Amino acid sequence: MGDLERALPTGATAIHGDDRAAPAPGQFDQLEMLLPAEAVAARVEALAARLAPRLADDAVGLCLLLGGLWFAADLTRALSRHGRQLAYDVLWLSSYGSGKISAGHCQVLAGPRGPLAGRQMLVIDDVLDTGVSLAEACRLVREEGAREVLSVVFARKPWPTPRALEPDDFAWEAPARFLVGYGMDVGGRYRDLPYVAAVD
Numbered sequence: 001m002g003d004l005e006r007a008l009p010t011g012a013t014a015i016h017g018d019d020r021a022a023p024a025p026g027q028f029d030q031l032e033m034l035l036p037a038e039a040v041a042a043r044v045e046a047l048a049a050r051l052a053p054r055l056a057d058d059a060v061g062l063c064l065l066l067g068g069l070w071f072a073a074d075l076t077r078a079l080s081r082h083g084r085q086l087a088y089d090v091l092w093l094s095s096y097g098s099g100k101i102s103a104g105h106c107q108v109l110a111g112p113r114g115p116l117a118g119r120q121m122l123v124i125d126d127v128l129d130t131g132v133s134l135a136e137a138c139r140l141v142r143e144e145g146a147r148e149v150l151s152v153v154f155a156r157k158p159w160p161t162p163r164a165l166e167p168d169d170f171a172w173e174a175p176a177r178f179l180v181g182y183g184m185d186v187g188g189r190y191r192d193l194p195y196v197a198a199v200d
Helices: 037-054 068-081 132-143
Strands: 032-035 060-065 087-095 106-110 120-128 148-156 169-173 196-198
Touching: 032 037, 037 068, 037 148, 037 169, 060 068, 060 132, 068 120, 068 148, 087 132, 120 132, 132 148
Parallel strands: 060 087, 060 120, 120 148, 148 169
Antiparallel strands: 032 196, 087 106
16 A cells, blocks of 8 residues: 555554553453443444534545444444445554564554545544554555544543644543453453443
8 A cells, every 4th residue: 555554663652452551361350331332322423423514525434453443333324324424444553573562663454445645534543542553543644645634533541641642533531441342452352342341
């Protein structure tokens, strides 16, 4: 996919889905539900109502894999109910090598299939903490010639230091907890839950 196939520059310190301090898988006997499925759906619908007037006819929803998949699917369907039918694409960032913290580089495991030049892009992710992965995704699509880049997340968590990027909008102001469900995971588990829970 052109420039997206190259590694991110030195200085990128975290990647999507791996920039949270994760408890060990299997450490928990119980999950504490924070947001039931009905509340998740209501917040996605409200976000779609706010976003729809800002989106152009040629807008492309760009889902950050893997965690953003559940939210992006629901959000794009909700936007369709509000009169905005987006094209859909994905971006999957991973660290260079193995491990949870990048050694300074990231690479694209799956880049967008369609052209981005001249298009309005809506970057969609599950959770915001440091903002590093969201910032890198937005930078990459700008470099590919996107006309405008908007970003949204489902859960915006508090963070003690300035973030790499703040999203243009979000569905839920989340607490400072380790979240799972609705695409969010620990060790690959719990993504499929229809609600959001805490495991810390």
